[in-house]
Amino acid sequence: MAVDSRSTLTVAGVALRTPYWVFTGALALIFIFPLVWTAVASVSPHPGTNQTHGWGFGNYETLAGYQAGVWRYLANSALVSLLTVALTLTVSLLGGYAFARFRFPGRDALFLLTLAILMVPYATLLIPLYVLLNRVGLQNSLVGVALVLTMFQLPFSTFLMRISFEAVPRELDEAAMVDGCSSFGALRRVLLPAVKPGLITVGLFAFLASWNDFMAPLILINDSDRMTLPLAVANLRGQVQGVVDYGATEAGVVVLALPCVLLFLLLQRHYVRGFMSGALKG
Amino acid sequence: MQTTAPGRRGSRLLGWLYAAPTAVFVVALFVVPLLLVLKMAASRWPLLAGDQGLNAPDNLTRAVSHRLFHDSVVFTVKYTLLATVLLIALGLGMALLVQESSRWNNLLRASFLIPSALGLASASLLFYVLYSPYASPFAPLMRRLDLTFLGSPNAALLSTVFLVVWRYAGFYMVLMLVGLQSIPADVFEAARADGAGRWQIFRRVTLPLLRPTLALATVLCVTGSLLAFEQFYLLTKGGPDNSTVTVVQLIYLIAFQGQNDLGVAAALSVLVLLALVLLNALQLRAFRPEEH
Numbered sequence: 001m002a003v004d005s006r007s008t009l010t011v012a013g014v015a016l017r018t019p020y021w022v023f024t025g026a027l028a029l030i031f032i033f034p035l036v037w038t039a040v041a042s043v044s045p046h047p048g049t050n051q052t053h054g055w056g057f058g059n060y061e062t063l064a065g066y067q068a069g070v071w072r073y074l075a076n077s078a079l080v081s082l083l084t085v086a087l088t089l090t091v092s093l094l095g096g097y098a099f100a101r102f103r104f105p106g107r108d109a110l111f112l113l114t115l116a117i118l119m120v121p122y123a124t125l126l127i128p129l130y131v132l133l134n135r136v137g138l139q140n141s142l143v144g145v146a147l148v149l150t151m152f153q154l155p156f157s158t159f160l161m162r163i164s165f166e167a168v169p170r171e172l173d174e175a176a177m178v179d180g181c182s183s184f185g186a187l188r189r190v191l192l193p194a195v196k197p198g199l200i201t202v203g204l205f206a207f208l209a210s211w212n213d214f215m216a217p218l219i220l221i222n223d224s225d226r227m228t229l230p231l232a233v234a235n236l237r238g239q240v241q242g243v244v245d246y247g248a249t250e251a252g253v254v255v256l257a258l259p260c261v262l263l264f265l266l267l268q269r270h271y272v273r274g275f276m277s278g279a280l281k282g
Numbered sequence: 283m284q285t286t287a288p289g290r291r292g293s294r295l296l297g298w299l300y301a302a303p304t305a306v307f308v309v310a311l312f313v314v315p316l317l318l319v320l321k322m323a324a325s326r327w328p329l330l331a332g333d334q335g336l337n338a339p340d341n342l343t344r345a346v347s348h349r350l351f352h353d354s355v356v357f358t359v360k361y362t363l364l365a366t367v368l369l370i371a372l373g374l375g376m377a378l379l380v381q382e383s384s385r386w387n388n389l390l391r392a393s394f395l396i397p398s399a400l401g402l403a404s405a406s407l408l409f410y411v412l413y414s415p416y417a418s419p420f421a422p423l424m425r426r427l428d429l430t431f432l433g434s435p436n437a438a439l440l441s442t443v444f445l446v447v448w449r450y451a452g453f454y455m456v457l458m459l460v461g462l463q464s465i466p467a468d469v470f471e472a473a474r475a476d477g478a479g480r481w482q483i484f485r486r487v488t489l490p491l492l493r494p495t496l497a498l499a500t501v502l503c504v505t506g507s508l509l510a511f512e513q514f515y516l517l518t519k520g521g522p523d524n525s526t527v528t529v530v531q532l533i534y535l536i537a538f539q540g541q542n543d544l545g546v547a548a549a550l551s552v553l554v555l556l557a558l559v560l561l562n563a564l565q566l567r568a569f570r571p572e573e574h
Binding site for chain 2: 021024027028029030031032034035037038041046048090091092094095097098099101102103104105107110113114116117119120121122123124125127128129130131132147148150151154158183208211212213214215218219230233234237244246247249250252253256257260261263264265268271272275276
């Protein structure tokens with residue numbers, strides 16, 4: 001194959017490949033540089049920040065002391081994310097099971113309706129949701145935000161769980177039921193381990209989406225004590241003594257990005273699989 | 283289906299039971315809001331006072347005649363074209379670069395993908411600092427060349443497009459990789475055996491067979507870009523001189539900043555929804571395989 005002849009380690013081969021390595025390496029650096037630079041800049045000295053001399057965590061101290069304090073915003077974000085992940089996992093596990101293994105009237109209509117959420121703009125739904133949540137006493141509530149974010153996760157997660165269940169041979173749960181398991185017992189004992197990779201992908205994407213979401217809390221949360229971290233960092237830019245504190249903003253971006261980058265590095269395979277199942281949908 | 287559950291009726295009931303949480307979420311948080319937004323679009327509905335009764339079609343005419351309506355539509359379309367062309371071309375180019383599996387290519391793929399794990403809001407805040415004339419690593423260069431990243435309408439548009447390409451190119455690369463993998467290897471072998479060059483293979487074999495992937499990527503990218511919000515809200519704040527206000531930003535502006543008119547905002551968002559559904563239908567038709 002042409003591929004092999006090019007990658008053989010002859011002198012000519014290496015000479016041919018060098019421009020490729022230089023070019024692709026430079027391209028990769030463009031993608032990595034903004035992240036590395038922000039992390040380094042957040043601890044390096046810069047006038048007009050809380051870290052004017054020497055290296056240190058002055059910018060993080062500014063962040064920690066901003067209004068209700070970074071811990072409050074971290075806790076708010078963690079609450080929204082964990083609730084969204086738990087709800088998304090539960091609803092899409094049960095829903096995926098129903099769509100893959102049962103026949104019931106309205107099944108296809110409900111599935112299509114769930115996928116249709118993707119077609120409707122975020123803003124189109126957030127405006128009536130703002131009114132509706134007010135009516136049921138969930139205004140200004142992190143639980144309300146988590147419920148809304150779960151709904152937005154459902155098309156992807158229900159679709160992924162359905163194909164995860166469909167990939168498991170029917171004989172497996174049928175055998176379990178012959179052995180006296182109820183359908184729920186079969187789900188818990190036999191199917192749950194089989195669809196675990198799907199669940200990890202669903203959970204990962206639900207976390208990334210809810211941890212990073214900006215528009216839902218922007219519209220649904222008014223109380224500054226209940227802001228999530230992305231809102232707090234965005235507000236902090238303009239409100240520290242009237243001038244933009246770039247150092248504290250950098251620190252905020254690092255705190256926001258860190259869990260996402262770590263999860264990406266840990267679960268890269270599941271992450272790419274999630275994107276790919278999105279691609280196969282077409 | 284006899285083996286699935288104790289009898290057909292029981293199986294039906296169980297199916298509904300497992301699907302019930304999905305149904306509750308979809309109905310309460312999707313169907314009901316969708317119906318409500320239609321009602322709001324036809325009603326006078328100030329942010330604080332709430333429903334004041336039907337007034338159709340006032341909201342629609344007021345949305346369309348808003349002083350920023352025309353500019354925001356033109357700008358959103360311009361941004362969408364630019365972002366879509368760049369993201370699809372770069373995604374495809376990067377996919378072709380790292381297509382063969384090797385340790386180096388795996389490293390490249392991971393580097394291209396890392397930014398996509400960040401939220402768009404975090405990425406926008408990151409570039410807000412990166413583009414600032416004070417804190418940017420390019421600040422000395424910017425001063426020497428008398429150049430700003432966000433100072434003029436065109437610079438602001440291009441800088442935002444760069445941020446979006448940085449954030450999303452890896453995602454489109456993965457889409458393209460999946461598409462490329464679905465093309466059987468012997469098709470390329472046959473083309474090569476027939477003496478086709480690299481460019482010819484790309485034009486005559488890869489691109490036509492990649493059609494479904496390109497269709498999906500275009501639909502996703504056009505939809506996402508038409509609904510752009512965070513990148514402009516956080517990075518350019520719609521400036522300079524309201525030159526980078528997108529349609530969704532206008533909806534937010536009308537609903538929650540100043541005007542506080544949920545009715546007009548709802549009318550505008552229904553308009554956006556209709557435009558999007560129409561556009562996606564047209565795109566899917568245009569990309570349909572020729573033999574049908």
